[in-house]
Amino acid sequence: MDDELSRVFAALADPTRRDMVARLATGDATVSELAEPYDVSVQAVSKHLKVLEEAGLVSRSRDAQRRPVHLEAQVFDLMTRWVERYRREAEARYRRLDAVLAEMTHPQDTHHADEENVS
């Protein structure tokens, strides 16, 4: 897992971590606050946060012995760009297929080339 996008997707592949992101979207929180809803050790939560941090999804500051966790907005843009790009392409292809099917069912004006192999 080297590049950022891989780290981000991997981080969000875990339901607990996604849940933490959802939680952090409403406001910053400390590690123990974040740990409270789940019945895993605080250390496990700390590990999850490390994963989220290394993915750039959260940042941590310092307040006495606390370590408030903050959700970072920027990384979401990276994901949005990737997802939207291929979503658009996939949908465009889907619409194009639709058109082809429509043409096949009422084939007036059939001018498409013969069986171009999809490569």
Next chain:
Amino acid sequence: MDDELSRVFAALADPTRRDMVARLATGDATVSELAEPYDVSVQAVSKHLKVLEEAGLVSRSRDAQRRPVHLEAQVFDLMTRWVERYRREAEARYRRLDAVLAEMTHPQDTHHADEENVS
């Protein structure tokens, strides 16, 4: 890894699989066609495709002994909804913080409550 969103994110956490998605966005392809660019065995590629299929990102049909792989558009919506939701919230919080900071630097009309602890 039980729920769909987890499977989708996990599937896309691998650069090779993201690459295949990018490749498939331009058109359907067979397993061996997809395997060609990478220097891994065809079996490994087959495994990757299984992961993508179980995540609902691709589907496979049958054409003689070929097994054309097709990118599915719908699942992208699921991701878009999740990502966009928290991106919006995170950005909204960011803008709000901006406003608070602005108020602190030129504190005319300071009417915010005293130190409400972020819980």
Next chain:
DNA sequence: CACGTATTCAACCGGATGGTTGACGAACGT
């Protein structure tokens, strides 16, 4: 200083993951 609180580090464990090789099945082409 000593103590409690909050968090992380280190070592360990079982299960998943990504890769390999080898064998098999399914569908042409001749």
Next chain:
DNA sequence: ACGTTCGTCAACCATCCGGTTGAATACGTG
């Protein structure tokens, strides 16, 4: 019917991942 091509299944291996427990660190307070 035979061999060839395309793809998957099975077993194996090294590594990663999410969890644990136990010790260490960092900071505020008595």
